[in-house]
Amino acid sequence: MSLIVQKFGGSSVRDAQRIENVADIVTSTYKEGNDVVVVVSAQGDTTDDLIAKAQEINEKASKREMDMLLSAGEQISASLLAMAIEKLGYPVVSLLGWQAGFDTTSDYGSARIKKVDASRIRKELDKHRIVVVTGFQGVNRYGDMTTLGRGGSDTSAVAIAATMHADLCQIYTDVDGVYTADPRKIPGATKLDVISYDEMLELATLGAQVLHNRSVEMAKKYNIELEVLSSLTRRKGTIVREDNKMEKMLISGVAKDDNIARISIIGVPDKPGLAFKIFSKLASKGINVDIILQSIGRNGTKDISFTVEKNKMEETIELLNTYTETLGASSIVSDDNVTKVSIVGAGMESHPGVAAEMFEALFTRNINIQMISTSEIKISVLIHKVDGDRAVEAIHEKFFDNI
Amino acid sequence: MSLIVQKFGGSSVRDAQRIENVADIVTSTYKEGNDVVVVVSAQGDTTDDLIAKAQEINEKASKREMDMLLSAGEQISASLLAMAIEKLGYPVVSLLGWQAGFDTTSDYGSARIKKVDASRIRKELDKHRIVVVTGFQGVNRYGDMTTLGRGGSDTSAVAIAATMHADLCQIYTDVDGVYTADPRKIPGATKLDVISYDEMLELATLGAQVLHNRSVEMAKKYNIELEVLSSLTRRKGTIVREDNKMEKMLISGVAKDDNIARISIIGVPDKPGLAFKIFSKLASKGINVDIILQSIGRNGTKDISFTVEKNKMEETIELLNTYTETLGASSIVSDDNVTKVSIVGAGMESHPGVAAEMFEALFTRNINIQMISTSEIKISVLIHKVDGDRAVEAIHEKFFDNI
Numbered sequence: 001m002s003l004i005v006q007k008f009g010g011s012s013v014r015d016a017q018r019i020e021n022v023a024d025i026v027t028s029t030y031k032e033g034n035d036v037v038v039v040v041s042a043q044g045d046t047t048d049d050l051i052a053k054a055q056e057i058n059e060k061a062s063k064r065e066m067d068m069l070l071s072a073g074e075q076i077s078a079s080l081l082a083m084a085i086e087k088l089g090y091p092v093v094s095l096l097g098w099q100a101g102f103d104t105t106s107d108y109g110s111a112r113i114k115k116v117d118a119s120r121i122r123k124e125l126d127k128h129r130i131v132v133v134t135g136f137q138g139v140n141r142y143g144d145m146t147t148l149g150r151g152g153s154d155t156s157a158v159a160i161a162a163t164m165h166a167d168l169c170q171i172y173t174d175v176d177g178v179y180t181a182d183p184r185k186i187p188g189a190t191k192l193d194v195i196s197y198d199e200m201l202e203l204a205t206l207g208a209q210v211l212h213n214r215s216v217e218m219a220k221k222y223n224i225e226l227e228v229l230s231s232l233t234r235r236k237g238t239i240v241r242e243d244n245k246m247e248k249m250l251i252s253g254v255a256k257d258d259n260i261a262r263i264s265i266i267g268v269p270d271k272p273g274l275a276f277k278i279f280s281k282l283a284s285k286g287i288n289v290d291i292i293l294q295s296i297g298r299n300g301t302k303d304i305s306f307t308v309e310k311n312k313m314e315e316t317i318e319l320l321n322t323y324t325e326t327l328g329a330s331s332i333v334s335d336d337n338v339t340k341v342s343i344v345g346a347g348m349e350s351h352p353g354v355a356a357e358m359f360e361a362l363f364t365r366n367i368n369i370q371m372i373s374t375s376e377i378k379i380s381v382l383i384h385k386v387d388g389d390r391a392v393e394a395i396h397e398k399f400f401d402n403i
Numbered sequence: 404m405s406l407i408v409q410k411f412g413g414s415s416v417r418d419a420q421r422i423e424n425v426a427d428i429v430t431s432t433y434k435e436g437n438d439v440v441v442v443v444s445a446q447g448d449t450t451d452d453l454i455a456k457a458q459e460i461n462e463k464a465s466k467r468e469m470d471m472l473l474s475a476g477e478q479i480s481a482s483l484l485a486m487a488i489e490k491l492g493y494p495v496v497s498l499l500g501w502q503a504g505f506d507t508t509s510d511y512g513s514a515r516i517k518k519v520d521a522s523r524i525r526k527e528l529d530k531h532r533i534v535v536v537t538g539f540q541g542v543n544r545y546g547d548m549t550t551l552g553r554g555g556s557d558t559s560a561v562a563i564a565a566t567m568h569a570d571l572c573q574i575y576t577d578v579d580g581v582y583t584a585d586p587r588k589i590p591g592a593t594k595l596d597v598i599s600y601d602e603m604l605e606l607a608t609l610g611a612q613v614l615h616n617r618s619v620e621m622a623k624k625y626n627i628e629l630e631v632l633s634s635l636t637r638r639k640g641t642i643v644r645e646d647n648k649m650e651k652m653l654i655s656g657v658a659k660d661d662n663i664a665r666i667s668i669i670g671v672p673d674k675p676g677l678a679f680k681i682f683s684k685l686a687s688k689g690i691n692v693d694i695i696l697q698s699i700g701r702n703g704t705k706d707i708s709f710t711v712e713k714n715k716m717e718e719t720i721e722l723l724n725t726y727t728e729t730l731g732a733s734s735i736v737s738d739d740n741v742t743k744v745s746i747v748g749a750g751m752e753s754h755p756g757v758a759a760e761m762f763e764a765l766f767t768r769n770i771n772i773q774m775i776s777t778s779e780i781k782i783s784v785l786i787h788k789v790d791g792d793r794a795v796e797a798i799h800e801k802f803f804d805n806i
């Protein structure tokens with residue numbers, strides 16, 4: 001008998017029919033003799049509908065009250081799923097985040113899980129019940145409802161799996177696994193059977209949108225085997241696990257991220273300490289910087305370019321403008337008409353030619369590279385947005401059509 | 404400075420505009436220097452919508468999961484109201500039933516409040532915050548969500564008022580007070596300034612639908628002054644309080660209840676113990692019996708008639724049919740084409756002629772009385788349904804047009 005945690009996203013529980021489908025998956029797993037804990041997101045558009053209701057009343061509602069409002073979404077989907085499981089004749093109980101022992105920080109809207117006290121879940125499993133838990137939510141030290149922010153339900157599922165030493169954590173979503181590229185855009189994209197945590201992390205960060213990286217980080221830390229699969233096709237998905245047993249593929253995927261903007265600080269004095277000043281200022285405002293490029297100093301000045309999330313561009317520019325004088329910069333320029341294309345692969349470490357092959361693929365399509373960033377298992381390039389899809393196609397062809 | 408509890412029903416928070424109206428009422432009370440605790444029901448049709456969602460999935464969903472589902476309704480309305488109050492610039496916090504300390508029995512769907520631990524509410528009031536609490540819900544000894552059943556939010560409000568020794572508990576609804584009869588039907592119906600708990604209890608039980616009797620019973624027990632008023636007209640409502648300071652009105656109101664059916668057991672042996680057997684059997688099945696009439700024995704047999712809620716009629720007949728032989732009855736007959744019309748008034752006790760006047764009013768309109776039931780402050784008659792409105796009109800005219 002195994003303990004299996006299954007997480008279903010909003011589209012998997014969109015309506016009564018989808019909920020019945022999920023109940024069928026869950027009870028099939030239970031019938032095979034497993035203990036099953038199910039984590040659900042809010043139904044389809046519920047969260048958006050609730051946000052719209054709030055905005056109609058107060059566009060600047062406090063995050064505390066937003067969390068109180070939004071956590072009703074998973075409460076509805078969890079109880080409905082429990083009812084569907086009851087209908088199939090299986091013992092089940094639904095639990096809210098606080099009942100399931102989710103103890104979080106107090107950062108409303110983006111709380112982090114501090115601890116999961118799984119005693120209630122354990123007690124219900126001991127009674128041979130299927131346990132349905134609301135994802136995305138918890139309770140802070142004041143006893144107030146919190147939500148975990150983007151990708152929170154994945155993280156809820158992995159946190160339960162980690163705390164309870166689950167044998168497998170299945171993340172059901174609307175794609176049936178992790179692909180070498182976006183299968184809607186690249187016809188030759190193929191599904192991976194296995195991918196390592198690190199590769200998945202790079203892909204998640206790079207905009208592959210399959211798993212949120214907080215959940216992958218946690219799975220890696222506690223060595224929880226994840227499976228990404230579809231609640232509709234019911235085929236075997238992609239396993240995410242430690243890579244020591246895996247054959248190392250050279251490249252495991254190509255990803256594209258359009259939610260990005262480039263900012264350049266032109267003509268700052270070529271003196272030490274400047275990068276520190278700039279980026280600590282941005283960090284203090286919660287602005288995450290991705291690729292950073294610094295030009296070689298010429299005539300005593302240099303340029304510093306970096307990328308931020310697109311919706312942080314205006315704020316970043318405003319902030320930098322108030323410091324232009326202090327920094328001694330001549331101007332601040334920005335461009336959000338860019339995209340980041342990346343390749344990820346654990347095998348890259350031992351194959352120094354990978355970057356050159358990627359650049360060659362772009363060159364053959366006459367695509368200009370604005371910035372380059374590399375890690376041990378990832379290479380990213382910043383290019384003009386209009387070239388994005390062609391770039392992914394070219395790179396995918398280069399690395400995967402020969403496999 | 405006073406502590407005022409204000410309760411708003413579903414129609415008072417139906418949409419964004421109504422919620423803003425409620426926020427205005429609440430903050431006006433706060434501005435006058437009062438501590439304010441607000442209890443809200445779910446918005447308009449939310450509860451019905453949630454029930455429909457559940458029914459689509461499982462018509463026989465467990466009550467536990469129904470309570471989990473339904474309690475999301477007040478969570479949404481409470482957080483939205485808090486946001487509207489924030490927008491007006493006042494400090495506010497919303498609390499769920501379990502956060503507000505509502506400790507209930509485990510009877511899902513119709514739980515009773517065992518205790519309110521108001522320490523969290525008190526703490527928030529001490530921080531000068533307006534406190535919005537979800538009505539209708541609590542948590543049982545297992546830490547599971549419960550709902551209080553019909554009229555539950557009124558009871559939540561009175562329970563807070565009782566626990567915290569509030570100076571006033573205002574019940575905002577869609578009528579602006581308690582009337583001598585249904586003002587939509589009887590043009591001459593007038594609003595009462597004051598009514599006693601007992602009179603209000605009789606009226607509530609008799610179908611006046613203004614306040615649920617559980618809340619009035621609790622208000623009476625803890626001597627909490629209630630005010631029934633409208634969230635739309637903002638006029639002074641009707642005060643419900645102990646009657647010792649009141650001028651005793653002869654009659655305080657006329658009420659009609661159509662949700663009723665009459666059942667007669669014909670030809671049972673005229674022996675002791677039979678009524679006990681019948682009514683204890685019904686009570687054990689949770690069937691509440693209202694008016695009971697027993698005919699004088701003739702030829703060694705008698706008839707027993709009584710009324711039950713209309714939706715219990717079939718169940719009652721089935722139950723009695725299985726006992727016909729044991730009872731020695733010749734037949735069971737029933738009629739749900741009846742209505743109960745009642746007059747209530749604390750002054751009745753000292754005016755023995757009231758019943759006669761009521762019967763006279765019905766006689767002048769040629770309305771036949773099927774059954775009669777009286778208490779110290781109430782007289783009810785069972786009549787044919789078609790005569791209902793005319794009966795109320797006749798009685799109202801008799802007692803109120805002379806005042």
